[in-house]
Amino acid sequence: MVEFGRLSWVISAWMGQAMGSAIDVAVDERKRMAHQVDSLDLLLFVCLLILTIVTLWTFKRRRMPYLHESGLAVIYGLIVGLLLSFTGSPRSESSLFIDNAHSAELFKFTEMEGPPNQLLVSVLLPNVSQPKTYTYEFKSQVDSEDANDPIKQKATFNAEIFFYVLLPPIIFHAGYNMRKKHFFDNMGAIMAFALVGTTISTFVIGLVMYGVSRLIQEIPLKFLDVLYFGAIVSATDPVTILAIFQDLHVDPMLNGLVLGESLLNDAVAIVLCSAIEEYAKVSLNGGDLFEVDALLLTLFKFFTTVFGSIGLGAFIGCLTAIVTKFTQLRDYTLLETSLFTLMSYSSYLFAEICGMSGIVAVLFCGIFQAHYTFTNLSDESKLRTRQFFETLNFLAENFIFSYLGVSMFTFSKHYFNLFFILGAFVAIAVARACNIYPLGMLMNLGRQQKIPMQYQHMMWFSGLRGAMAFALAVSNTATPVRQMFFTTTCLIAIITVIFLGGLTTPMLSILQIPTGESSEEREELISDYEQPMASLPSHTNRSYLARRWKGLDQLYLKPLLTHGQPTLMETLPKELTFLGRWFTSDMQLQTQSREALGPRNGDEMMGTSAKDQDDPPLLGVADQD
């Protein structure tokens, strides 16, 4: 095999001399082969998703609520992964090994520390005078003993694709569709559960696993390592729970609490992960000794990251609102939708570049887009943006769950340790209890609308781990420690998604939690969007934070950022009215003057004024018969 490989390499070099462009043909050929294998990989997942959709439809039709899409995708993924692991990967069969050590001449690393990012390889071919230089990009680290086994070198998940392509639409969609009222009303509780609760959970898991790790002889684990593991598996999954709660129309307060917490949770877990690494870098002795300076720095960084990201996301949301309010972009819905999408995506990228959390930024960008920009959009763009993100979200999240299932069997670097896995399941159950119940009790002291005990049980129960935990674990599987973390996280995600997800509906009825609040909820949601003129803050069961926010929102932000009433001319102090005029749109003025004639007609006018305009000229076909 080695001989044949060397032979063909020599032949190709000879052809390169003989015909000038044969090397091009060889490069093209190689690319085409890689392309075919990639296509096969992708097709596998596309077929898995198709299968999931068809099964899902059958289940929905027969009213079998036990399995939801995430669970289905995971199970199908597991089956296909199992089949693949028997048949072997197509990739390994099409490649030959050449021990070509002696023809390598020049060898360069471009990196500061760790394995080099890029490699330059010069190869002196037998009959060519000039050496050929190729660039290579870092892919992964393998165990030395695995290096000769092509089957074990299957493609690892490209975490960059996850973070750039799959994740932003999911998180944005969650923010964009969040029932804002219940989010803002429970903002204090959600923040507490997410910020304090996730930190508690991380430390509890760290402590429990540190105890467990004493039982494991093969791999020495430091406290910082297990703390990192704690941060990874503290990210609870919004996807599955969201889908089930939405189908069943669960009580809005519980929905808001669970959804808000699990979303912010993801973000906090990411920030915690980097904070722990930050701490490991700052404390020079590797984190064995407790260092106050390093801890303070880490804490400072943690809070600036979280609040900086929130601010950035909110800022870009408001900027989009301003742009859509003061331009007539709404005449061209395709441009409007595209701008909306691009601005929202840019919040993710901006945050990542500034070293903040893109997830938090894009989540809050989504919330602000829904709150302000949405009301400025044309009717068509409203529908278009919602449906666009809904479709992207559905595809992305089912892809992730399929992948989760497949990789359980095909990923070559699994490291199973029974003690660690069992310990981890106990740890996450304990840690979630230490998060929910004490914080719930504390918050009930201050809240007028208490969080009932059965709601707290349900919150404890809904601690599924999903896509985010998987992504955090898969992003680095270089060492055995991280491989063990990865394997354990995969198992936790698969088992919680299938079992806890499947048992959510029975659990809701056992705990006697009200469901089916559909029509009321919907109406409220619509009125939330369509009536920017809602009454000023009067509810008394809101938290202090929620009340302050509501005041600011109604008096300054909505008048500034949307076409709603009242205008800034009314809400700003008298001496600033000229400033208010600048930021009041013509549409606001029209509504105001009509209102003066016949009070409380503003809403209908708002509705019709958008329709009076011409048909959007860029929409290809008028198929809204």
Place this chain on the structure above:
Amino acid sequence: MVEFGRLSWVISAWMGQAMGSAIDVAVDERKRMAHQVDSLDLLLFVCLLILTIVTLWTFKRRRMPYLHESGLAVIYGLIVGLLLSFTGSPRSESSLFIDNAHSAELFKFTEMEGPPNQLLVSVLLPNVSQPKTYTYEFKSQVDSEDANDPIKQKATFNAEIFFYVLLPPIIFHAGYNMRKKHFFDNMGAIMAFALVGTTISTFVIGLVMYGVSRLIQEIPLKFLDVLYFGAIVSATDPVTILAIFQDLHVDPMLNGLVLGESLLNDAVAIVLCSAIEEYAKVSLNGGDLFEVDALLLTLFKFFTTVFGSIGLGAFIGCLTAIVTKFTQLRDYTLLETSLFTLMSYSSYLFAEICGMSGIVAVLFCGIFQAHYTFTNLSDESKLRTRQFFETLNFLAENFIFSYLGVSMFTFSKHYFNLFFILGAFVAIAVARACNIYPLGMLMNLGRQQKIPMQYQHMMWFSGLRGAMAFALAVSNTATPVRQMFFTTTCLIAIITVIFLGGLTTPMLSILQIPTGESSEEREELISDYEQPMASLPSHTNRSYLARRWKGLDQLYLKPLLTHGQPTLMETLPKELTFLGRWFTSDMQLQTQSREALGPRNGDEMMGTSAKDQDDPPLLGVADQD
């Protein structure tokens, strides 16, 4: 610099021993830095697109039709690229070089010929007993003299992203929105222009450039090389022309001809490129001698690829139609849309795996989806799929044109040759003339509805080169020959898109081509979708091919694949009626029986029957007020 680099590498190795997990931190850190640079790159393009959209809106508002979106995106790209080339790339500044040749121990190639796809590198670190093994993936080939210059090693365009992510939605959208009537009516002419015309164009460009290449001393060019170049630049661009024609509502026959040709064109160019490589491989002497066997094999492969891909795309389109007809998936619009998207994408992947042309497959899949599946979809999915692909298409194509502009200045391996560039411009003008006028004349002999001379002039003029030529050129830039092809193709694309694109509107009025057929066209389109009961073939100005197709379509395919009338029970021979019953849906039977009561009411009933059903339960918010 080298010393510092080596130092940090040693330090990291020492830390790896001292604290066990520091190497993880290093890997994470490295990934995070790469992530930030990637984010910056992406953000650049997102901002470019935002800028394009805002400018486009300003232009549309002020009714300035001279610049269209592709031209704008290219121009902004050029400006940003120019600025970037002055400031230098952020990537090169953050990397250090280490000459680490002596610590590399093991070095393996996994490939048959040419540079290896994957590289395994074992590095023995100073204080660690076991060597670390890393895997690297092939990225590109660089000139040996450039190897030491980090600025020249900027990221090359990842052609895989282009082919998997950006291209399929663009082509599918074009097929899905094609005015099918004018496509099918002119099918013969379109096929002739695309298949024969593109081949003529390739050979004419090849011949002209072979003459030009005698003037170039630096690079020896074989005939096959310039033929390959001919294939690359024979792909005319549908994007820009489509946008302009659609805005101006150009005469439908011209629209159908230009659009159909430029779409199939792309596909034919891809197939020609691989056919030429195939020929180079098959003919052992490198293509200098004319070999009948190789040519026949190549021709055979060419035709099987084209017709195989058409068949595959059509098959998957019909399969989707069957699935949507006989399941009640339409009750869940999100599932329906997702399935539709995934099935369509799978046609691309299937074709690529089978070694056929994914572009042709996805184009015809789009045409068949629009023709059959579309009528089966729920009203909401009709809107949703159109808008989803419209948005994806807009984003993807503008991204490509921005990238085209930026890469003109930032791509490091440009190879300018004035003779070649000037020759290429002459060659494409001549070749397009040799394609359009003789074929137009020939076809007018057989056509009843002639193609007027000014239409032929317009077809000659609308030979813009765009995304596909760029993608074909960029997919291999390993050798100076290919680099020269790439540079020339970029210039051709930029100049034709800006100038020919900008002059389309004046040219239409100079040639006195009728525009503004908007309302009539639209109605016809709608009726095309909404009336599956259109009259049987009667038009006499259709080509033979079109008439045969229409008969098959009306009698068998539409009854089988859609809910339209007549049913298969009526159109199949008497003895096969039982078979017809199987493939007739309940909805078809209902319509039929109602029709028996009051003839010609079928359409309204079709319209309402879809609306009688329940609201789609998966749609998040009812915002269609």
